[in-house]
Amino acid sequence: MAESPITPREKDFAAWYQDVVQQGDMAEPAEIVKGCMVIKPNGYAVWEVLQRELDTRFKATGHQNAYFPLLIPESFLKKEAEHVEGFSPELAVVTIAGGKELEEPYVIRPTSETIIGHFFSRWIQSWRDLPVLINQWANVVRWELRTRMFLRTTEFLWQEGHTAHATHEEAVEEVLRMLDIYAEVAEDVMAMPVIKGVKTRAEKFAGALRSYSIEAMMQNGLALQAGTSHDLGQNFGKAFNVQFQSKEGRLDYVWQTSWGVSTRLIGGLIMSHSDDKGLVLPPKLAPVKAVLVPIYRKDEERARVLETAHRIAKEIGAKIDDRDGHSPGAKFFYWERRGVPVVLELGPRDVASNNIVLKRRDTGAKEVVAQSDVAARLTAVLETMQKDLYGAAKERLKANTVLANSMIEVEEILNGANKFVMAHLKDDPACDARLKEFKATVRNIPLVDQYDGGGRCIVTGEPVDRRVVIAKSY
């Protein structure tokens, strides 16, 4: 028996994560470009499914895709004071092009609020032009000091939605609508439970009025910000002079939003469901949902088995692994570490009895199914597995969420383990700062309070209306 190429989670979670990414053939460090990664076909296929799920929902809510330049005039970033302050440390800047020093450097987009603001100002004149609902699928670059595959890389893929509205009320509706879509994709498609909430003022997007996020819990108890949706107010409208004439004939600035999710979701996916044997993909996200491994000895068995195997695989839309020169055992391990939800085994015994063996990736449970029932059974198993993965993740989130009623309590809990700690805390940067002492942050202030309502802030003693999520995070 060969040794597992995957470090157990218990032993070293970070090493486990690296191993799963590598063994699942998801991505590898680019090495020749600092902090960047190569997303391999297996990983990119997952991204494509995620893109499809998101894009369909964006379109269904009236958004259109568009594309803006990768390079942004440096001066654009400076037009919004908070924005430039927030992003300038992590900008990559192009100063030379065509062999000449540029008069004005270009920054490689870290996000596109500025350049899109510029074009919005040209596109929008009247209340009739609103709302503008745009989404862009793009790559962005942020010179992060510390990178981890999928979770934080120098260059990453994402979508960024940018919308402009006539009223703040409408903009806030949009912000929450998109947050809901993110939560829906996270929970229903990725089987990753999330907490929707508002970011504290200290943690909000540079240039936003308010930021909202969905926060997920990884298997090691760390939080992962899985998606954000920002109420930009009129900040960028004013910075880029995006004005429209209202029905009443008044000139006013638009109210904007922006929202995004990135390839980081794939990191979250991995750390939500995968196990010591490798990647586990929820069925709805798996590019390949089922693989059929034929088993045979002699040539005449081979012919018979392969014939039946091909017929069944075609019927149920499974991939067939008919590679020669690999033993069935080797194939089982191969698909296992690549996270395929269901592996079907078909050997001479099954051909003779008109059965087939079906195995789930998550539980490892095997069952013998009549060939005539396999299509229905596969559908049912995939559905169950999707639900079970979500259920297990939800259970873990619940089990690792605790209440605290004092700063000392919060600190004790977080020093002992990685948990989500629910505590009353005022939305004040000074209060956020107190958590830094033990490397925690407010993840968000939940939109829906599932606990005991109001209480006194554990720092200031002032009344606050609900508990916030405090945790260590990626």
Add this chain to the structure above:
RNA sequence: CGGGCCGUGGCGCAGCCUGGCUAGCGCGCUUGCUUGGGGUGCAAGAGGUCCCGGGUUCAAAUCCCGGCGGCCCGACCA
């Protein structure tokens, strides 16, 4: 960007301290036979700028200096 560990066939490592034969090992890969219900076995092969640059030396994977990159911790982080 600070601290630590690391960089040697595709992958994982030994060798380095104490410089010196032809740079080894396991896995993987190729070919043949064998095997096949959870990594089959045997045999024969292929495959290496020892991260890069400079220095010391008769001689550098090994010592010295500089750089690049990876991982972990920290600071930073929409």
